[in-house]
Amino acid sequence: xxxxxxxxxxxxxxxVPGPTNTLLATSGAGIGMARSLHLLVAELCGYLLAIAVxxxxxxxxxxxxxxxxxxxxVAVTVYILCLAFMLWRVNTRELRDGAPVTFGQVLxxxxxxxxxxxxxxxxxxxxxxxxxLLPWFGxxxxxxxxxxxAWIALGATLGRxxxxxxxxxxxxxxxxxxxxxxxxxxxLQSFLTA
Numbered sequence: 001x002x003x004x005x006x007x008x009x010x011x012x013x014x015x016v017p018g019p020t021n022t023l024l025a026t027s028g029a030g031i032g033m034a035r036s037l038h039l040l041v042a043e044l045c046g047y048l049l050a051i052a053v054x055x056x057x058x059x060x061x062x063x064x065x066x067x068x069x070x071x072x073x074v075a076v077t078v079y080i081l082c083l084a085f086m087l088w089r090v091n092t093r094e095l096r097d098g099a100p101v102t103f104g105q106v107l108x109x110x111x112x113x114x115x116x117x118x119x120x121x122x123x124x125x126x127x128x129x130x131x132x133l134l135p136w137f138g139x140x141x142x143x144x145x146x147x148x149x150a151w152i153a154l155g156a157t158l159g160r161x162x163x164x165x166x167x168x169x170x171x172x173x174x175x176x177x178x179x180x181x182x183x184x185x186x187x188l189q190s191f192l193t194a
Contacts, residue, residue: 003139009123010140014147017178019080019109020046021151026175027101028152029159036156040148042103046110047119047144048137054120077183079112084183088176 014021020043027036083105110116124136162170 003136006123006136007139007143010119010143011147013115013118013123014143015150016115018113018115019083020106020113020115020148022175022178023083023101023106023109024148024151025155025158027106028155028157029162029175030100030155032159033152033156036101036152037149039101039103039106039152040145042106043110043148044141044144046107046113047116048141050111050113050116051120051124051137051140054116055124075112079108080183081180083109084176084180088173 024036024039024043027039086105119140124133128136158174
């Protein structure tokens, strides 16, 4: 894969709604752009750490033991559904008083994000060693930050609109429904590829 194809595929993957993007948008909607920017550090650390662990440690295990992939998928599903439940239960006062989304939630959701698997095994060159991957990781890092900021900005815009309508809880409810839909897509894709 050429570097330009890699850049396009990475931006497309980061633009697709998922657990991390939903949390970033929800935070933007709840507390605004400026107060949510610190969550980009959690997203960046989560993706880079997940990709490194997947490439170095879990890759051989998942390919040798098929049940490991299923266990990983179940763990991701349970966590995302717990996040959806938490978002559904956020009330208007909590939205007004502070962030409905924490640094730790974004970090963990990103560590468990299925997109990291795509980065680790489909988009990054499999034959490349750690030093050869540094420019690729630099490109991914820049894309993660810009795409994440776009999701926060989208959430902030939607949040202002929801508050004008007198329905600030709509954003967290939509975020919860989106997370449930993401888990459904993860399992649907699993059944289709099985």
